Amino acid sequence: MRNDLNALLAGLHNHEARSIARAISLVENDHEAAEVILASLDQHHITSSQVLGITGSPGVGKSTLTSTLVRHFRGQGKRVGIVAVDPSSSITGGALLGDRVRMMGHALDPDVVVRSMATRGRLGGLCAAAGAAVRIMAASGCSPVIIETVGVGQSEMDIIRLADLTLMVLAPGMGDEIQAMKAGILEVADLLVVNKTDCLGAETLTMDLEAALRGKKNPWQSRVYKTVATTGQGIDELAIAIDELDAIYRSSGEHDRRRHSSLELETVDWAVELLKPRLLKELQEKIYAAEPRQAARKLLARLCPSITDT
Amino acid sequence: MHKHNSPFRVLIGKPGLDGHDRGAKFIARALRDDGFEVIYTGIRRTPEEIAAAAIQEDVSAIGLSSLSGAHLRLFPAVVEALRAAGVTDIAVLGGGVIPEEDIRQLKEAGIDEVFTPGTPLEVILEAFRSACRQQRKTHQP
Numbered sequence: 291m292r293n294d295l296n297a298l299l300a301g302l303h304n305h306e307a308r309s310i311a312r313a314i315s316l317v318e319n320d321h322e323a324a325e326v327i328l329a330s331l332d333q334h335h336i337t338s339s340q341v342l343g344i345t346g347s348p349g350v351g352k353s354t355l356t357s358t359l360v361r362h363f364r365g366q367g368k369r370v371g372i373v374a375v376d377p378s379s380s381i382t383g384g385a386l387l388g389d390r391v392r393m394m395g396h397a398l399d400p401d402v403v404v405r406s407m408a409t410r411g412r413l414g415g416l417c418a419a420a421g422a423a424v425r426i427m428a429a430s431g432c433s434p435v436i437i438e439t440v441g442v443g444q445s446e447m448d449i450i451r452l453a454d455l456t457l458m459v460l461a462p463g464m465g466d467e468i469q470a471m472k473a474g475i476l477e478v479a480d481l482l483v484v485n486k487t488d489c490l491g492a493e494t495l496t497m498d499l500e501a502a503l504r505g506k507k508n509p510w511q512s513r514v515y516k517t518v519a520t521t522g523q524g525i526d527e528l529a530i531a532i533d534e535l536d537a538i539y540r541s542s543g544e545h546d547r548r549r550h551s552s553l554e555l556e557t558v559d560w561a562v563e564l565l566k567p568r569l570l571k572e573l574q575e576k577i578y579a580a581e582p583r584q585a586a587r588k589l590l591a592r593l594c595p596s597i598t599d600t
Numbered sequence: 601m602h603k604h605n606s607p608f609r610v611l612i613g614k615p616g617l618d619g620h621d622r623g624a625k626f627i628a629r630a631l632r633d634d635g636f637e638v639i640y641t642g643i644r645r646t647p648e649e650i651a652a653a654a655i656q657e658d659v660s661a662i663g664l665s666s667l668s669g670a671h672l673r674l675f676p677a678v679v680e681a682l683r684a685a686g687v688t689d690i691a692v693l694g695g696g697v698i699p700e701e702d703i704r705q706l707k708e709a710g711i712d713e714v715f716t717p718g719t720p721l722e723v724i725l726e727a728f729r730s731a732c733r734q735q736r737k738t739h740q741p
């Protein structure tokens with residue numbers, strides 16, 4: 291058992307495909323080796339890597355755009371990681387993970403690491419292990435690491451906190467602009483992309499978005515990047531914009547602030563996750579109060595008296 | 601320990617030029633509805649691409665579908681590509697329009713099970729479950 295784990299850690303250290311994949315599974319399945327694996331990661335690589343989020347409604351072209359961006363980054367000699375998240379069925383727990391179909395052109399490239407992940411009941415658009423998967427890829431020398439999730443409303447915007455910067459992708463003919471404005475997504479995304487500009491309605495959509503963005507104080511927030519992911523049109527410009535904005539965030543301290551708060555929130559998530567079984571067990575044994583909020587306070591006062599003075 | 605309720609991960613792939621994808625998609629959806637996490641890689645992939653994707657996705661089993669008659673070449677090529685990468689513990693199952701007399705040959709080449717039209721779905725699902733259980737048992741660091 292120990293030997294297997296040591297072999298895995300050695301493989302991870304050598305950036306071997308199978309070890310990276312096994313490591314992500316063990317973390318995702320909450321295996322007891324997960325902590326050792328994550329603690330062994332190369333922090334220097336993690337800190338210096340670039341983490342990009344790509345989100346938007348179903349079918350707008352996120353996976354195709356990701357694949358085209360990957361080709362661009364590979365041209366620059368960068369090793370790239372991709373975490374593609376799709377929802378699990380709340381009824382069966384199963385999932386059909388199809389983002390890879392658009393990325394198979396990179397399948398034989400050892401420097402394109404792709405992992406499809408299901409949300410496994412977690413809300414917010416990501417799975418619980420997404421952050422860990424990103425760090426495992428980053429530690430194996432991937433930069434950028436791109437996270438793709440379906441995101442329509444603000445309830446699915448966990449990606450914003452995990453990524454250093456997030457691209458919101460829209461496409462004509464999907465009623466997207468109204469959705470986006472309603473959900474306040476234009477405010478939270480870092481870069482707006484209108485994809486499928488070869489299709490009817492792209493011009494109108496772009497103009498509507500630009501009108502909605504007028505008056506934003508940061509210049510990049512008032513721009514709409516136009517792409518045709520299937521042909522690569524507009525990709526170079528988008529990639530330059532990504533790097534420029536990344537540089538701005540890094541020098542202004544925004545980058546560090548985001549990384550810090552992302553780790554903080556993930557830590558809180560884990561604390562809650564680890565506490566949950568204890569809380570449920572306690573509740574099975576004793577009723578604290580009829581009103582949940584009051585019951586919660588009493589429960590915490592009993593289980594962790596030192597933190598519940600308030 | 602593993603949380604033993606973590607879903608099994610499998611990959612459904614179509615090697616070669618065969619464009620008949622109904623069966624593959626049908627099996628992929630049936631597995632999803634049975635609680636599997638299914639990675640689908642689309643039509644017209646090479647055996648090497650399918651093997652590489654299966655390794656990156658850390659699946660317990662691969663399901664290959666072929667209706668065009670090239671299974672004797674393409675299915676064993678996936679097993680070969682896995683072996684070339686040092687992987688012998690991912691189960692490979694196959695299905696499609698495959699003559700009875702080819703099945704023995706495929707099994708000798710390392711394909712664990714082959715299912716032809718008319719096989720009850722439950723038999724196919726159980727074959728995937730059992731292959732995944734087996735793989736998970738041998739795979740605990």
Ligand code: B12
Nearest residue numbers: 618619620621622623663664665667668669695696716717
């Ligand atoms: C529908 C169909 C088509 C459709 C395909 C639509 C699509 N997107 O899939 C169209 C019209 C496009 C088509 C085209 C052609 N077809 Co056609 N087609 C069929 C047909 C009638 C049914 C196939 C089907 O969809 N069945 C329904 C699905 C659900 O069943 P299934 O795929 O068999 O899957 C079941 C099992 O096999 C198994 N299974 C399948 N895959 C897997 C994978 C795993 C992992 C497991 C566990 C199980 C499993 O489980 C499934 C459920 O039970 C078959 C005849 C037949 N009876 O099979 C011919 C057939 C497959 N076609 C045939 C041919 C020749 C062609 C063409 C070359 C015709 C031509 N000359 O143009 C083209 C080539 C297309 C291409 N690009 O590859 C031949 C193949 C002959 C051969 N094997 O040598 C067949 C057998 C007809 C025949 N008797 O001649 N075809």
Ligand SMILES: Nc1nc2c(ncn2[C@@H]2O[C@H](COP(=O)(O)OP(=O)(O)OP(=O)(O)O)[C@@H](O)[C@H]2O)c(=O)[nH]1
Nearest residue numbers: 347348349350351352353354392485486518519520
């Ligand atoms: N015309 C046109 N089609 C595109 C473009 N980009 C993507 N598509 C097509 O749009 C469809 C969906 O593309 P995907 O990349 O799978 O979209 P997605 O947003 O990843 O989809 P989900 O992951 O299912 O939400 C595919 O058929 C693509 O070929 C584009 O720029 N122009």
Ligand SMILES: [Mg+2]
Nearest residue numbers: 352353388389
């Ligand atoms: Mg996609």
